[in-house]
Amino acid sequence: MNNFLLLPIIIPFFFAMILMFGQKNLKYQRITTILGLIISIICAFALLFNVKENGPQSLTLGSWPVPFGITMVSDMVSALLVLTTLLITFFIVWYGFGSIGKERERFFYYPGVMFILTGVNGAFTTGDIFNLFVFFEVLLMASYLLIVLGGEKAQLRESIKYILVNVISSALFVITVAYLYSVVGTLNMADISVKITEINQPGIVTVIAVLFLLVFGMKAAIFPLYFWLPNAYAAPPIPVLALFGALLTKVGVYAIMRTYTLFFTHDLAFTHELLLVLAILTIIAGSIGALAHFDVKQIIIYNIVIAVGVILFGVAQMNEVGLEGAVFYLIHDMIIKAALFMLIGIVIYVTGTTNLKKMGGLMKNYPSLGWFYLIAALGLAGVPPLSGFIGKLLIIQGGFQAGNTWSSIFILASSIVVLLSVIRIFIYAFWGEQGQVSNNINKTTFNIMFFPTVLLVFISILYGVGTEFIVPFMDDAAKVLSDPSIYTDAVLKGGN
């Protein structure tokens, strides 16, 4: 029993409610948001070290005995993800001071961000499958607000499709939970894990596994279900795009990771093979999109799709090395995607266009922007010693260990496509003749946007260079994922 793990969920929720009032007062809104984020980050750090020291923490609400009440569980995976989420949001909110625009700031932008944090952290922390659905809805509702905030034509048009896709996927989620409930008769994730091995009905459980893959795959944007993502994400302004790109798809990936390591381990030959094939197809589809577009937003958005494929490939290996790589790469990707979106946001700000062909020669006037972009781009592709390297290395090592030699080589080859797609932005925007330049660049605004971006890139460099200090945490995370009994014991036996 440990109430502490609720704090990263409750604090953003509490601050979101406070922020609903006094919406016209910008100074109050900004200071309160930053304050809330800093307090949550401190709590998340404390939680991380607590989990490191004492193992997975669990809390069953309302003093119910364990499998009946709603359980919240904070193991290494979720503690790491919660911390990363809060850190990234802090930088994005800071970045937003310069770029989101006063109109949006006055119209519930900050409560929206805080509610989305509530949902995301809740989804990472919950140990109850129906509660996961509820937290998904919390974050989706907040994301509906953020995606449509501003009411531009493109935003309205794309939000309709975004909401429609998510309503359908939510309905499927409820249906799948209903099926699962009828088979195992429980909603507690640890209890489900135990019951699934007991009931010994592999056929129907496999069907449920595929349904879960559909539901979460819709959110995570895996191969056949990623169609909604590029247009929907391109509609809102850059800070919202960075928030979505860094967090929302990753919640889906986390959910797949959790269910596929905790529940569906009875028929690896089918479920995880399917996941592997879909991961590869996702990478191919993302690569094609990333290379085909000349719109900087679209290039990075398609890179989200590629990264989702790489992470799921790591999950599909189902060995400790592959899973450790997947967690490593997941957190790397959250940080670096946020940084890249923020960087291209600055590029768009100084050029006034998203079309690569119209850009050029930024290196002369903005050399530091160029260098930081280059570092982030190399980090994304996984050039050692930057942050993408170690995750990809472990994922591929896991692939070789599981005997998937060719697909692992394919993952390696895909890094080249990733590198090409982001370096193309560098070449077009920073080299060559002077291209289009926006004529109302405010130096202060530029600095407000640039400073948090630089800090985030530094964090990603630290994440790569300081791998040695992070490995113990990742080892724990991989252990929990590869051995479900650690998780189930912590919930079912440690709960009271």
Added chain:
Amino acid sequence: MEIIMAFVCGFLFMSAIYLILSRSLLRIIIGTGLLSHGAHLLIITMGGFGGNNPPVLADGVTEYVDPLPQALILTAIVISFGVTAFFLVLAYRSYQELKTDDMTQMKGSEDHE
């Protein structure tokens, strides 16, 4: 009873999909409403119809229905109510802004090359 409910759910899903595939925005929203109704009915069916008493503690009651699916439905209904309300407002707003409720005119690919 389960069989009948399965048919009702299936019928609801069928009509929901038919409506969602249509072009008019309003029909699509009604379709999503039906879809969530189908899902809710499915939950209550999955809980089973056994037990003759309500799940309230009283003397001599040993056979009672499973209370959990009802709790789940209550949550799911509230959520789908909120989402549908939001969706309707959004549809009205975008009708004002875009001057159409026809999905085929909302493709929005004209700014691509």
